[in-house]
Amino acid sequence: MPELTQDDLRILSAYAREENRELYWNYLAHKDGNDGYGLLALGVVRNDNAPGATANIFADNRAREGGIRMSEREWNQFGVDLMRRDLDERRGQLDAGRPDLALNLPVRDVQDVHDRSFQAHQIDPNAWTPREFLQAARRNGGEGEAEQAWTMMLDNTALGLSRMRTTSWDTMHTYNDQDLDATAYMGHMAGARTLATQALPNTDSDRIGAVSSYALYDARSKQWTQVTSTGEMPTSQPIRDPHQLQELNDTRQLRLERQELRREFHPDDPYRNLPIVRSPYLLSDNTPSNAQEQATQVAAAASVATPDQPGHPRFALHQQCSAGVDALDRQLGRQPDQSSACMTASLATLAAANGLDRVDHVFLSKDGSDAQAGQYVFVVQGDPKNPAHLRAHMPTDQAVTTPVETSFRELAQIDQRQQLQQQNAQTLAQQQDAPTHGARTLGV
Structure with missing residues (x-):
């Protein structure tokens, strides 16, 4: 039976004492029979894959909504605190005679660790990415349902496609109760995931920021330059603001310290001669070699929820168009049919393409010099007389x-396309707002 031993705990305790987050989670990721949590955590610690970057951005956004702004060093300390709380839970399970649960913590223990860590920093516990989803699973089927949901979320097989599809479906349908605002939750997740495509790993000490806008350190001159890539030709300019330079230098120093820590294996660590576990590059990672394949998979994953289903971000718009088409059918004395469904979908797409947030009226063209009666169908936002x-x-x-x-x-x-445009705007805004914070890694 896979389990954690006292020797394992001794080595993990040493890593926690030394604030060595990467080797702590690397040890757990190497253990035979582990549930995948350590591997997931490594992506968050290093901010080097899509799930990790998404979790970090999601947490930082929630913290900012509550008025809490933390530097990369402060988020790193948050991760150290979380790691030590995680160790306490594993020690408790081992002391209770459950070495199996000490290795693979119940999801309730994992959530409690995150809850206490966020609360200690006055941050909403829902800043942990899966928390609202897990709470909804519990309301739907108890702790067993939450465990099943957690197991699914730890599954990195098939590029994470099954996880994305199942999570999206369950959030929008199975678990979409009165206590879960599924549309808002999925919207926050989508926003974080979109920004994650611009994330840079925090393992690079000389490049801090995002893909399209980052601070670059030159070792020869010991100067920082702001590089912005919004068009074909990137632009660069020296960074001279003293406060910004101070934060950049502090972040760089932190990353150099972490580079040293990742070499400091415990002498009894059985994995010290093995490479540190590499983060899985999952579905939403945009690597050039498989970008086309992943685009196809993204489309497949998105198909689990369509605009005519409750919970989809465009459901309200689709319903408004449907109401307008129904009114047209009544005016024409006809029953709704497949043509009505086609028109509804067409009009929802038309409205979105033209920047309409809602559809208040649907009507047909009248006979005149510009068009024949019924030749065109219109969607209108607002009062047509206004x-x-x-x-x-x-x-x-x-x-x-x-x-x-x-x-x-x-x-x-x-x-x-609209998400990409928003992503570029948000990335630039975040860089202008806090250009030195780099990748804020919460730990797990």
């Missing part, structure tokens, strides 16, 4: 003949 209203239109025959699936695919592409 000059400030927004509208968009398309040929009616196109709206009723375009398959629903085609419209939904186009809508997904529109949302992806």
Whole structure:
């Protein structure tokens, strides 16, 4: 039976004492029969893969919402505190005669560790990425359901595709109760995941920031330069602000210290002659070699929820279009049919493409000099009599003949483009707001 021994605990205690987060989680990731938590944690500690960067950004965003802004060194100390609390839980399980649970902690213990760590820093415990999802699982099926959800979240096989699909479906449908705002939760997750595509690992001491905007250190001149890549040609300018330079130098020093720590294996560590476990590069990592394959997988994962299903971010817009099409059907004395469904999907896509946040009215063109009666169908946001209203239109025959699936695919592409634009804007804003904080790694 896979288990943690007193010797394991002695070595882990030494790493925790020395604030050696990477070798602590590396030890657990190497243990035979481990559940994958150590491997997941390494990605967070190093900020070097999509799940890790997403968790760090999600936590930092929640902290900022509560008025808490922490530097990379402060987040590192948070991670040290969390590691030591994790060790206490494992020691408690071992003392209780459960060496198996000491190796693979119950999810309740893992959550309690995060809750206490966040609360100690006056941060909302929901800053831990899976917390709201796990709480909803408990409400749905008790602790056993939460354990199953946790096991699924630790599964890194198949590039994490099954995990993404199952998590999305369960959040939007199975666990979407009155206590879980699934749309907001998935929105926060999507925002963090989008920004994570711009993240840089915190293992690089000379490049701090994000892919499109980072501070670069030159060892010869010992100077920092701000590099921004928003077009074909990157721009750079010297950094001279004393406060910014102080924070950059502190962050660089922290990363150099951590580089030294990762070499300081305990003499009794059985894995000291093995490479440190590499973080898995999962679905949302945009590596050039498999970008096209991953784009296909992303589309497949997104298909678990469509705009006509409750919980989808575009569900409200789709419902508004559906109500407008139903009203048209009644005016024309016809029953809703497949053409109605096609028009509804087409109009939702039309509205999104033209920047409408909602659809208040749907109507057909009237006979006139510019169009024949019913030739075009319009979506309108606001009062049509108000000059400030927004509208968009398309040929009616196109709206009723375009398959629903085609419209939904186009809508997904529109949302992806808009997310990318928001990502670029957010990345630049965050760099301008706190350009020296780099990758804020919470620990797990």
